[in-house]
Amino acid sequence: MEGLKKFNIWTSILDSKKVIKYLFIAPSAIILIALSIYPFLFLVYNSLRDFVLTKPKQAAFIGIQNYIAVFKDPIFTHSLLVTALFVLGAVTLEFLIGFGLAIILNKPFRGSSLIRAILLIPMMLTPVVVGLQWKFLLNSSFGLVNYFIRLLGGKGLEWIGSYNQALFSAILVDAWQWTPFILLLMAAGLRSLPTEPYEASAIDGASALQNFFYLTLPILKPVILLALFFRAIDAFKVFDIIYSMTGGGPSDATMTVTLYDFRIDFEFFKIGYGAAIAITEVIIISLFLTGISRITRSRI
Amino acid sequence: MKMRWGRKSKNASINVLKIVILSIAIFITLMPIVWIILTTFKPEPMTFVYPPVWKFKPILDNYISAFKTRPLLKYFTNSVIVTLSTTAISIVVGSMAAYSMSRFGTGGKRLGFTLLSLRFMPAIAVVIPLFLVFSKVNLGSLHLINSRLGLILAYLTFNIPVSILLLKGFFDEIPQELEEAALVDGSSHMGAIFRILLPLSLPGIVATAVFCIIFSWNEFLFALILTRAETATLPVAIMGFVTDRGLLWGEMTAASVVIVLPVLIFSIFVQRYLISGLTLGALKE
Numbered sequence: 001m002e003g004l005k006k007f008n009i010w011t012s013i014l015d016s017k018k019v020i021k022y023l024f025i026a027p028s029a030i031i032l033i034a035l036s037i038y039p040f041l042f043l044v045y046n047s048l049r050d051f052v053l054t055k056p057k058q059a060a061f062i063g064i065q066n067y068i069a070v071f072k073d074p075i076f077t078h079s080l081l082v083t084a085l086f087v088l089g090a091v092t093l094e095f096l097i098g099f100g101l102a103i104i105l106n107k108p109f110r111g112s113s114l115i116r117a118i119l120l121i122p123m124m125l126t127p128v129v130v131g132l133q134w135k136f137l138l139n140s141s142f143g144l145v146n147y148f149i150r151l152l153g154g155k156g157l158e159w160i161g162s163y164n165q166a167l168f169s170a171i172l173v174d175a176w177q178w179t180p181f182i183l184l185l186m187a188a189g190l191r192s193l194p195t196e197p198y199e200a201s202a203i204d205g206a207s208a209l210q211n212f213f214y215l216t217l218p219i220l221k222p223v224i225l226l227a228l229f230f231r232a233i234d235a236f237k238v239f240d241i242i243y244s245m246t247g248g249g250p251s252d253a254t255m256t257v258t259l260y261d262f263r264i265d266f267e268f269f270k271i272g273y274g275a276a277i278a279i280t281e282v283i284i285i286s287l288f289l290t291g292i293s294r295i296t297r298s299r300i
Numbered sequence: 301m302k303m304r305w306g307r308k309s310k311n312a313s314i315n316v317l318k319i320v321i322l323s324i325a326i327f328i329t330l331m332p333i334v335w336i337i338l339t340t341f342k343p344e345p346m347t348f349v350y351p352p353v354w355k356f357k358p359i360l361d362n363y364i365s366a367f368k369t370r371p372l373l374k375y376f377t378n379s380v381i382v383t384l385s386t387t388a389i390s391i392v393v394g395s396m397a398a399y400s401m402s403r404f405g406t407g408g409k410r411l412g413f414t415l416l417s418l419r420f421m422p423a424i425a426v427v428i429p430l431f432l433v434f435s436k437v438n439l440g441s442l443h444l445i446n447s448r449l450g451l452i453l454a455y456l457t458f459n460i461p462v463s464i465l466l467l468k469g470f471f472d473e474i475p476q477e478l479e480e481a482a483l484v485d486g487s488s489h490m491g492a493i494f495r496i497l498l499p500l501s502l503p504g505i506v507a508t509a510v511f512c513i514i515f516s517w518n519e520f521l522f523a524l525i526l527t528r529a530e531t532a533t534l535p536v537a538i539m540g541f542v543t544d545r546g547l548l549w550g551e552m553t554a555a556s557v558v559i560v561l562p563v564l565i566f567s568i569f570v571q572r573y574l575i576s577g578l579t580l581g582a583l584k585e
Binding site: 017020021022024025027028029031032035036038039040042043046097100101104105115117118119120121122124125126127128129132133134135136137141142144147176233236237239240243244258261262265266271274275278279281282285286289 | 321322326328351394400417420421424425432460521525542547
C-alpha cells in the first residue's frame with residue numbers, strides 16, 4: 001500500500017507538463033553544454049593565448065595577435081584559396097551531374113530503381129577509404145584511370161602526383177563520392193513537383209525547355225538552394241578524403257583550411273594559433289549560413 | 301504524318317542518349333569498386349603490373365595477412381561498440397529533447413538554430429578543445445583520451461543535435477490530439493508517449509538511428525585525434541597501412557572491404573531513410 005502511494009506521487013510528478021518539459025530537455029542540454037558549448041568557449045579562450053602544447057605553462061594572454069597572424073599567414077591565405085576553389089569546383093560539378101541524372105531517372109522505367117540504388121553507393125562509403133582507393137586508382141604509372149585513358153588513345157595524366165593536377169583530382173574524387181547526394185535530393189524534389197502548372201503550360205503549347213526554365217527551376221529553387229548549401233558547407237570543411245589521398249600535397253597544392261589547422265595543432269603543437277584558425281573557419285561558415293538563410297527565407 | 305515520324309525519332313534518340321549517359325554513370329560508379337574488390341584477391345606483385353591484370357587465380361592472402369599483422373578484429377569491435385553506444389544514447393536523449401521541443405515549444409526557434417549551427421561546426425573546432433579537456437580528465441581508471449568512452453562522448457556532439465532536429469520533425473507530424481485523447485481516457489503522459497507517439501514515429505526513429513550509425517562508422521578526424529592503437533576505430537586503423545615503406549596496397553584494399561562492407565549491406569536496406577538524415581529533415585521523401 002505504501003509503495004503504491006509512492007509510485008502514484010512519482011507518476012503525478014511525471015504527469016505535470018512543466019516537469020516533463022524541462023526534465024526531458026535536461027539530458028541533451030547538460031551533454032551539449034559540457035561537450036560542445038564549454039569546449040567551444042575554451043577554444044575561443046585558447047585563441048587569445050600563445051599556447052604551445054609542448055610548453056603549456058608559458059601560455060600568455062596575447063589578445064587578438066593570433067588572429068592578426070592568421071591573416072598575415074601566406075599559407076593560411078593559400079589554404080583559403082585552395083578551399084574556395086575546391087568548394088566551387090566540387091559543388092558545381094556535383095550539382096550539374098547530380099541534377100542531370102535526377103532528371104533522367106525521374107520517369108520510372110524498368111530497372112530505374114536498381115540504377116538509382118547503384119548510383120547512390122559512393123556516398124555510403126567511408127571517406128578516408130575512398131581517398132586511399134583513389135590514390136591507388138589515380139596512380140600515374142599503374143593506375144586504372146590512366147589505363148582506361150590510354151585505351152581510348154590518350155596519354156594519361158599525372159593526377160595527384162602533379163602540383164597543377166592534384167586539386168583537380170581531389171575535386172573529381174569528392175564529386176565521385178557526393179554527386180549521389182545531389183541526385184538523391186533533386187530526385188525527391190522532382191517527384192514532389194505539382195502537375196497543374198505543367199498541364200496549364202501544355203495548353204499554352206510551351207516547349208520542354210521552356211517548362212524547365214520557367215516552371216521546374218523556379219519551383220525547385222528551395223530544394224536547389226538547400227542542396228547547394230549542405231554540399232558547400234561540407235565541402236568547405238573537407239578533411240578525410242584529402243588527408244588520405246594527398247595529405248595536402250604535393251607541396252601545398254591541396255592544403256585546405258581544415259588540413260592546415262590540423263597540421264598547426266598536431267604537427268607544430270601551436271594550439272593557440274590553431275584555435276584562431278578554427279574560429280576563423282567557424283566565422284566564415286556562420287557568415288555563409290546567415291547569408292543563405294536570409295536568401296532562402298525571403299524567397300520561400 | 302511526316303511530323304509525327306520526326307517526333308518519334310527525336311524521342312528515340314533522346315532515349316539512346318539517356319541510356320548512354322546512365323551507362324557511363326554506372327561504369328564510373330562501379331568500376332573503382334569492382335577493381336578494388338578484384339585487387340584484394342590478387343597476389344601482391346600483380347597489384348602493380350601495367351597493363352592491369354584481369355584474369356588471375358583468386359587467393360585470400362591479402363585478407364589473411366591484413367588480419368594477421370594487425371588486430372583488425374579489435375578495431376572492428378571498437379567501431380561496433382562506439383557506433384552502437386553513441387547511436388543509442390543519441391536516440392534516447394535526443395527523442396526526449398525533441399518531445400519537449402515539439403510538444404511544449406521549448407527553446408523556440410533560437411534553440412533550433414543553435415542545434416543547426418552545432419551540425420555545421422567544423423569538426424576540427426570541436427575536437428581540438430575536446431582533446432585538451434579530455435586530456436585533463438583523470439578519474440582513476442576512467443580516461444577519456446585514448447578510450448572508447450571518450451570517443452562515444454565526442455560523437456554525441458554531432459549525433460545529438462542531428463537526432464533532436466530530425467526527431468522533432470517527425471514528432472511534429474504526429475497530431476497532438478492523439479495523445480490528448482489518450483490522456484482524456486485516463487492514460488498518463490508517459491503512457492501516451494510509449495503507447496502512441498513512439499510506435500507512430502518508429503520509421504522516423506529508425507531513420508535517425510540509421511543516420512547516426514553511418515556517420516559514426518565512417519567518422520575519421522575525431523577518432524584520429526582522440527584514440528590510439530588499442531582504442532582506434534577502423535577508419536583510423538586503415539591509415540596504418542600507409543607505412544614508411546610505402547602503401548601496402550594489397551592489405552589496405554582487403555581492410556577497406558572489411559570496413560565498407562557492413563555499411564554497404566546495411567545501407568541497401570535503409571536507403572530510403574537517408575535523405576531526411578542528410579538534410580536534417582528539411583526535405584523528406
